[in-house]
Amino acid sequence: MPDLVSFEDVSHFFEDFKHTAWRLETQRGYASDLTSPNWPRFQRGETFGYNPDSPWHINVRERTMQGKRFERVRLVDQPPTEGQRFLLASGLGNVEAGEDIRNLCRSDAQRIGLPDYDFWLFDSRTVIKFVIDSEGTTLGVHVLEDAESVVRACQIRDAAWHHAVPTREFEAQVPSSVRALTFRPAVSPSVHGCVSCASRQNVSGAYGSLRVWPRGAPRTGVRTLSALTA
Template sequence: MFREFEHTAWRLETQREYAVDRDSPKWQRWLNGERLGYDPRHPWHANVRAQAEAGKRFERVRIVDGPPTDGQRFLLASGLGNVEAGEDIRNIRRADAERHGLPDFDFWLFDSRLLVRFHFDERGVTLGVEVTEEPSAVLWGCQVRDLAWHHALPTAEFQHGASPTA
C-alpha cells in the first residue's frame, strides 16, 4: 500500500506508545541522546522520498499527551527524519483531539478510498488491522483527516512551542 497508492497516504496516530518503537535499535540510540535524522538507507525514508519525488504525499497527525510519554517523545525526535524525507507530520495535544472529537484509534487512509484501522493491546503491540473500502467508513476517515489536519501543528512548530514537560 505504501508504494502503490496514487496520491495520498494519511495516518492518525493515537497511541501513547508503540511496541515496534520500543523494540527497535533506534529506541536505545534515542535513549543515549543520539539525533535520529534522515537516513536515505532506511527503507521508510527511502520510500517516502521516492513517493514524494513522484508527486505523492505522505501525511500524518500524531496525538500527543501533555506531558508527552516517552514513546511520544521518541516519535517527536525520530519523526524529524521522516519530515526530512518528505513526510508532512503534524501534532495535536490529546486534550484538543478529545475536544474536537477525534477517535482514539489509529488508521491509515489511502487516496481517500481505502481505510486501514489498527488494533493494539495495552502495551502498543499491533494485534491486527481491518481494511475497508466501504464508502461510509472512508467518508468518515476523510472527515477525521480534515478535522485533525486543520487543528494540528507542523512538527517543527509544535516542538518549538511545546517542551517535553509541557
C-alpha cells in the first residue's frame, strides 16, 4: 500500500482530470460537514442551489461545461442519519452546479458486494482511497494506480451506478423536514425494504434480486460484485 498523504496533496486531480471524476461515499457522517457553513442552513431547513461563491461549485461548472463529468454514488441508511440527510439536502446545490449524484440504500450496496470505504476514481486510471476514522475525520488518502486497484474500482463504479437513484428522485422519498427520521416512500418498498430500488424496479422485474453482469456478458444467473472479482 502506498504511503498515506494528505487530501490537499491530491486536490490537483479535480482540475487536472481529462474525462471523469467518480466518487463512492459510504460513511454515515463526515466530520467536515459539521463545520461547513451549510450545516446551520440545513438545520434551519433552508434549500440549496448553485452558489457562485463556492470554489467547488465554480470548478464543477467549469469542468462540466468542458464536457467532463463529476459523478457520485452515496450510500444511505434506513432511516438516513443526520449527516446523510445533510448531504441529500446540500447535494441539490452540487447537482445544479453540474454533478450527477446518485444514492443507494446501504442494504442494497451490501447485497451486491460494494465496499465500505470511500474513494475517488479519476479517468478510470487513478484511485484516491480515503482513510477515515470512526468519528468521520479523514486521516489521509492512498493514491493507487496499479491495475488490480483500478480494475476493482471500475467494477465497483459500474455496479453502483447501475443500481443507484438520481439524487432528486431519491431526495423526494425523504421528508423535507430536517428533523424527520424515516423515509416516506412514494411507492411500496421491495421485500428488502429499500425505497431506492423499489422506485426503479419491481421485485420480480428485470433486475430481480440485484443482479450484476460483466459488460457484454449474457445476462443469465445471478452474480454479485464479489463473484466478478474473485
